[in-house]
Amino acid sequence: MIPERVEIIVIGAGLMGCSIAYYLSKDKREVVVFEKGNIASGASGRNGGQVIQLEGRDKNPKTIKERLAITKENNKILKELEKELNFNLEYRRTGSLDIALNKEEWDDIKETVKAQKEAGDREIEILGRKETLKLSPLLTDNVFGARYRPSDGTINPFFLTYGFAFSAQKHGARIFTHTSVKNIIKENGKVKGVELEDGKKVHSDIVINATNAWSSFLCPEIDILPLRQVAVVTEPVAKLPVYPMEAFIEGDAIFTTTQTKSGNLVAGGFRTQARERRLHYDYSVEPVELSGSSAIFKRIFKGIEDVCIIRSWSGTMAVTGDCLPCLGRYPEVKNLYIAAGFLNGMAYGPMIGKLLSELIVYGKTSIPIEIFSPERFYKKKINWPKLYNYTVLAEFFARV
Amino acid sequence: MKDYRIYQHPILGKIPERKKITIYFNGKKLTAYEGETIASVLYANGIRRLRKTEKFNEPRGIFCAIGRCTDCVMTVDGIPDVRTCITPVRDGMKVEFQKGLGKWKKKNW
Amino acid sequence: MEEKELVIIGGGPAGLSAAIEARKKGVDVLLLDENLRPGGQLFKQIHRFFGSREHMAGVRGFVIGERLLNEVKELGIDVWLNSVVYGLFKDNVIGVVKENKNIILKAKCIIVATGAIENPLSFHGWTLPGVMGAGACQTMININRVLPGKKVLMIGSGNVGLIVSYQLLQAGADVCGVIEIMPNIGGYLVHAAKIKRFGVPIYLSTTILEAEGKEEVEGAVICPVDNDFKPILRKRKEIDVDLICIAVGLTPLNELLYQAGCLFTYKPYLGGTVALHNADMETSVNGIYIAGDLSGIEEASTAMEEGKLAGLSVAERLNGKSYKGEKIDVLRRLNDFRIGTFGEKRRISKEEIIKEYYERVKD
Numbered sequence: 001m002i003p004e005r006v007e008i009i010v011i012g013a014g015l016m017g018c019s020i021a022y023y024l025s026k027d028k029r030e031v032v033v034f035e036k037g038n039i040a041s042g043a044s045g046r047n048g049g050q051v052i053q054l055e056g057r058d059k060n061p062k063t064i065k066e067r068l069a070i071t072k073e074n075n076k077i078l079k080e081l082e083k084e085l086n087f088n089l090e091y092r093r094t095g096s097l098d099i100a101l102n103k104e105e106w107d108d109i110k111e112t113v114k115a116q117k118e119a120g121d122r123e124i125e126i127l128g129r130k131e132t133l134k135l136s137p138l139l140t141d142n143v144f145g146a147r148y149r150p151s152d153g154t155i156n157p158f159f160l161t162y163g164f165a166f167s168a169q170k171h172g173a174r175i176f177t178h179t180s181v182k183n184i185i186k187e188n189g190k191v192k193g194v195e196l197e198d199g200k201k202v203h204s205d206i207v208i209n210a211t212n213a214w215s216s217f218l219c220p221e222i223d224i225l226p227l228r229q230v231a232v233v234t235e236p237v238a239k240l241p242v243y244p245m246e247a248f249i250e251g252d253a254i255f256t257t258t259q260t261k262s263g264n265l266v267a268g269g270f271r272t273q274a275r276e277r278r279l280h281y282d283y284s285v286e287p288v289e290l291s292g293s294s295a296i297f298k299r300i301f302k303g304i305e306d307v308c309i310i311r312s313w314s315g316t317m318a319v320t321g322d323c324l325p326c327l328g329r330y331p332e333v334k335n336l337y338i339a340a341g342f343l344n345g346m347a348y349g350p351m352i353g354k355l356l357s358e359l360i361v362y363g364k365t366s367i368p369i370e371i372f373s374p375e376r377f378y379k380k381k382i383n384w385p386k387l388y389n390y391t392v393l394a395e396f397f398a399r400v
Numbered sequence: 401m402k403d404y405r406i407y408q409h410p411i412l413g414k415i416p417e418r419k420k421i422t423i424y425f426n427g428k429k430l431t432a433y434e435g436e437t438i439a440s441v442l443y444a445n446g447i448r449r450l451r452k453t454e455k456f457n458e459p460r461g462i463f464c465a466i467g468r469c470t471d472c473v474m475t476v477d478g479i480p481d482v483r484t485c486i487t488p489v490r491d492g493m494k495v496e497f498q499k500g501l502g503k504w505k506k507k508n509w
Numbered sequence: 510m511e512e513k514e515l516v517i518i519g520g521g522p523a524g525l526s527a528a529i530e531a532r533k534k535g536v537d538v539l540l541l542d543e544n545l546r547p548g549g550q551l552f553k554q555i556h557r558f559f560g561s562r563e564h565m566a567g568v569r570g571f572v573i574g575e576r577l578l579n580e581v582k583e584l585g586i587d588v589w590l591n592s593v594v595y596g597l598f599k600d601n602v603i604g605v606v607k608e609n610k611n612i613i614l615k616a617k618c619i620i621v622a623t624g625a626i627e628n629p630l631s632f633h634g635w636t637l638p639g640v641m642g643a644g645a646c647q648t649m650i651n652i653n654r655v656l657p658g659k660k661v662l663m664i665g666s667g668n669v670g671l672i673v674s675y676q677l678l679q680a681g682a683d684v685c686g687v688i689e690i691m692p693n694i695g696g697y698l699v700h701a702a703k704i705k706r707f708g709v710p711i712y713l714s715t716t717i718l719e720a721e722g723k724e725e726v727e728g729a730v731i732c733p734v735d736n737d738f739k740p741i742l743r744k745r746k747e748i749d750v751d752l753i754c755i756a757v758g759l760t761p762l763n764e765l766l767y768q769a770g771c772l773f774t775y776k777p778y779l780g781g782t783v784a785l786h787n788a789d790m791e792t793s794v795n796g797i798y799i800a801g802d803l804s805g806i807e808e809a810s811t812a813m814e815e816g817k818l819a820g821l822s823v824a825e826r827l828n829g830k831s832y833k834g835e836k837i838d839v840l841r842r843l844n845d846f847r848i849g850t851f852g853e854k855r856r857i858s859k860e861e862i863i864k865e866y867y868e869r870v871k872d
Contacts, residue, residue: 235481236501263501287596287604287613294611306479404656406680411555411569415654440653448638448657448725459724461638462657465645466550467543468626468762471636488545 002176002202006032008360009194009204011181011218014044015157015346016339017210018164018175019353022085025171027361032202033165033173034194036180036214040161043212044345046231046315048258048266049157050244051078051346052096053149054124055256056323057108059115063324066371068121073367074351075151081350087163089155090261096152098246099132099143101299105248106144113147124149136243138301146245154244154258155346164353184209184218184336191336206360208337209330213281213316215340222326222377224341225319225384227393228280230289231268232312233260234297247300255296265307268315270296274387285312317343319393321382327352327372328359338374402446421491438484438495439465439472450474450484454500475502512615513539515823516603518594518765519622521549522809523801523816525577527620530820532584536827539614540586541605543593547581548574549624549801550644551809553651555679556672558810570809571651577813597621597765601796618796618823621766622816625759625780625802630664633719635755639726643673643756650680658752662729663687664717665756668696673754674704685750688715688731690738716740717753726751759806766803769794774865778854779805785866788840789822790815793870798823805862807846807855814843 008024010017013035025031035041053071058064082089100106113126125148132146133139165175180197184207193203209215213226237259244258257267270292290312297304320326320341325348330336337360339352355365385392407415418433423441432441439462442450449459450472463471467486476482477494480502484495515531517524520542528540540547554570581588589607596604603614627642634640639658641649643665649657661682663674666689674684684704692714694701701711714734721728732745760781763773771784772793783805790798800819801812818839821832847856 284599287598287602290596290604291611308481404659406650406654406656409654410679412651412654437653440649440655443649443653443657444655450638458636459638460636461641461725462645462649463629463641464627465641465648466626486544 002179002196002200003032003174004201005193005203006030007204008032008206008208009034009202010208010210011184011194012042012210012212012214013039013161013165013175013177014042014210014212015040015161015164015349016044016212016342016352017208018161018168019349020208020210020339020356021168021173021175021353022164022171023353023357024360025168025173027357028171029361031168031173032204033168033175034179034181034196034202035175035177036197038177039165039175040158042214043315043317043342044161045158046313047157047345048231048244048256048268049090049155049160049260049346050096050256050258050344051075051091051153051155052244052246052256052344053152053347054116054121055246055344055347057098057112059112061115061119063371064116064119064121066368067324068119069367070351070355070369071347073354074347074349077350077354078153078155081160081163085163085167087159087166089159089163091153091155092261093151093153094241094243095135095148095150096244096246097127097132097136098147099139099300100145101140101142101247101249103144109145109147123151136241136245138303140300140302152244154260156261157346160346160349164350181218186333186336189332190334206335206337208339208356210339212340212342213318215318215326215338219330219336219338221331221379222338222374223321223380223382223384224326225382225388225393226277226280226316227319227343227388227390228272228275228282228314228316229268229390230270230272230285230293230312230314231266232290232293232309233267234265235308235310236263237265237307245300249296249299255300257300264310265297267293267297269390271391272389274385274389274392276387277384280316283314285314289314319343321377321380323397325352325372326374326377327355327369328374331375331378403444404446405444421489423489423491423493423495425495426497432489434489436489438474438476438482438487438489438493441489442484442495449497451498451502452500457499473502474498510602510613510615512617513537514616514827515539515618515620516541516614516616517620517622518597518603519549519624519801519803520544520547520588520590521622521624521801521812522551522573522577523624523803523812523819524549524620524622525581526813526816527622527800527820527823528586528816529577529580529584530817531824532586534821534824534828534830534832536820536824538586539616540581540588541592541594542588542590545590547578547588547590551577553644553647554809555651555676573809573813594765597769597797616796617827618798620790620798620800620816620819620823621803622799622801622812622819623762623765623803625761625806627755628758628760630755630757632717634722634726635720637720637722637726638724639722639751640720640753640755643669643754644759646752646754647673647676650676650682656680656682658726658750659683660685660750661752661754662717662731662748662750663754663756665689665758666691666695666701666711666713667756667758668700670754670756671696671700671704673756674709675700675707677754678704678707678709682752684709685748686731687711688717689713690716690734718745720753721747726753729753759802761803761806763803766792766797766799769797771797772869774862776805776858776862778851778858779807779862783862785862785869787866787870788863789825790819791822793866805855805859811843811846814839814846818843
């Protein structure tokens with residue numbers, strides 16, 4: 001039964017929403033989660049489960065430090081999380097690779113690692129061609145080398161989200177799926193609750209928007225852009241030392257692969273056609289995206305021609321004006337919080353829950369989250385390109 | 401040697417004439433005829449156990465016989481998970497029992 | 510991307526009939542089938558079909574199959590064999606793998622006639638080699654000319670169970686018994702009579718408890734059940750068999766329709782989950798039609814008629830003409846088949862589907 005009044009409402013039962021619900025309910029707060037679909041039906045259930053602490057080629061020392069501060073703590077949490085939640089998460093610390101398939105990428109990777117080392121990152125390494133192939137012998141012989149981070153890994157994203165959801169429920173949180181929130185109710189600069197799709201109003205002291213790619217529908221003052229990506233999974237292949245990887249192919253597509261516990265290769269990020277904003281919520285996959293995926297698989301792994309792709313799907317992530325999430329108090333509305341704008345969820349999820357719960361319960365966080373402040377984008381107009389995909393956005397950010 | 405082929409049938413008549421070829425099952429030579437499916441050749445020779453499951457090591461054979469259920473998969477010429485009930489035999493084909501999802505016999509996989 | 514007028518997915522009786530009908534009306538047809546030869550389940554039907562002369566009564570399934578294939582050839586219909594349709598995408602786009610090559614097609618109209626799959630039945634030992642579908646056994650004996658066993662237990666006394674039992678006898682096997690959990694025989698009594706004449710016992714109100722054997726089937730334990738379908742264990746009986754066939758119904762192969770976003774309904778008398786379609790056999794997705802077992806488990810005869818109906822409907826649409834007269838003939842023949850205890854229920858279910866289509870599908 002949907003209550004008329006509750007202390008805290010979390011909107012969105014993805015990884016962020018469930019993690020937040022868990023930490024708050026563990027702290028004996030009354031939490032209700034409203035989810036328009038199913039638990040983990042957004043990006044949380046459509047990604048490959050890569051836990052990559054510093055994805056991309058960040059060379060800015062400030063952002064490197066602040067991002068690592070959160071993701072390193074997150075990594076620590078992940079280590080003990082299976083025990084804490086009493087739930088199998090299929091978490092493995094395999095290390096991760098960012099591989100270079102041409103000289104341009106190789107130079108960029110070397111520069112990135114240099115910058116990250118200078119920013120204090122001690123574990124990151126550069127591997128030459130031989131060492132990369134030794135770690136992952138099925139990579140193409142054309143690989144130049146790779147960035148290697150040993151404490152990265154893979155996790156089952158469903159189990160992670162469900163683990164939090166079930167534990168939250170054990171601590172008294174209630175999750176209502178197939179319950180869409182239409183509006184956040186505000187009055188005199190303070191949040192009052194939410195209005196559901198059927199018109200029912202639920203009153204609360206605190207509301208948290210954890211709807212990632214859909215967050216701008218409820219909080220339009222912060223423009224968070226949806227970004228659709230396509231993923232495929234292969235039949236189980238021999239148990240290989242496959243690592244979660246990033247690879248930039250001709251600067252055109254990010255391609256991250258990982259191998260699930262049962263041995264399937266999951267990969268996503270193939271070049272898709274630029275499309276308008278509302279079509280980034282369209283989950284149907286186009287045939288050219290399938291053939292594109294096959295082609296890229298063959299460029300990255302040798303001898304993979306006969307392996308079958310058994311499933312394909314797409315999911316929608318979220319991009320902010322500087323590619324970093326928005327986390328914290330929502331400007332000008334007391335007790336409204338936001339945790340959205342994630343391109344990479346697994347390396348943040350648990351920590352986000354902890355941080356937001358600290359913010360709400362104690363008024364401050366154990367590590368600084370200023371670079372993620374929602375204020376930086378509040379009421380700021382971003383001239384997003386009308387038709388876009390990952391490549392178009394990359395060019396957009398390069399120009400900005 | 402067991403032979404379960406139906407040579408004479410009241411409606412279908414005599415079994416059609418086809419070219420005789422050889423296939424190998426776990427290294428053992430078997431007589432086959434062009435146009436037959438791998439599973440048919442094995443069953444004709446009384447071999448009904450085609451693979452063993454990954455977790456519990458249970459024997460499996462054909463179930464639907466029309467390529468829908470994948471119970472009949474075996475490793476053929478080094479490639480695992482081939483549906484033997486719909487795959488025709490070729491002279492010299494190597495068919496192997498597989499455990500679970502099998503192993504790719506190609507260089508790396 | 511190649512653009513076609515009509516692409517038919519599935520070359521069984523429904524698909525072949527649809528292709529012939531549409532081609533006769535001048536439509537450009539491409540027929541796709543994943544097997545080495547078309548015909549679906551028609552070629553293993555070695556028994557004579559029922560119905561009137563018009564319905565090709567007295568003719569064996571595989572003979573009908575050969576007639577259809579000849580007509581397809583004579584009409585010059587384009588047929589791609591060994592071609593697996595792996596995707597039915599938006600805007601009538603089809604993904605096919607033909608002999609290891611990926612081909613993307615676009616079609617003005619699509620008829621999906623992918624048929625059905627046999628239902629499993631789980632009991633101890635059901636995964637042992639030697640336990641298979643009755644249809645699977647029929648494929649082995651009539652198409653592959655191989656006996657998958659010598660002593661058989663048939664589970665299910667519907668038409669498939671009875672007919673395949675008879676065909677096993679023809680193939681030289683010993684059918685030790687047919688078991689049926691209901692208190693009456695499921696199929697036509699004329700089929701039951703045929704096997705009874707050969708001394709095959711039909712055990713009513715009986716179930717199977719176990720398939721015995723270490724590496725393959727060596728025996729079975731059957732057991733009578735009470736009025737609540739509970740096994741009366743003290744009456745259990747061991748029988749010496751090496752082949753157990755399961756004939757407990759079929760389910761439409763809906764995967765491509767799910768992908769295309771078709772709306773479904775549930776009709777137990779037609780095999781379960783079935784896509785909504787109108788009187789023209791068109792689904793809730795514009796331009797996608799269905800026919801045959803996919804649109805509801807019936808028989809080869811109805812599959813052929815539905816194929817004709819879909820083919821005519823597509824021809825009407827693409828040619829901008831009306832073939833009402835011929836469609837009425839088809840509907841009349843379909844109704845002729847949908848009579849009797851089983852047929853009546855299917856006819857009503859079909860009418861309900863069409864009604865639900867018009868309620869739920871917005872133009």
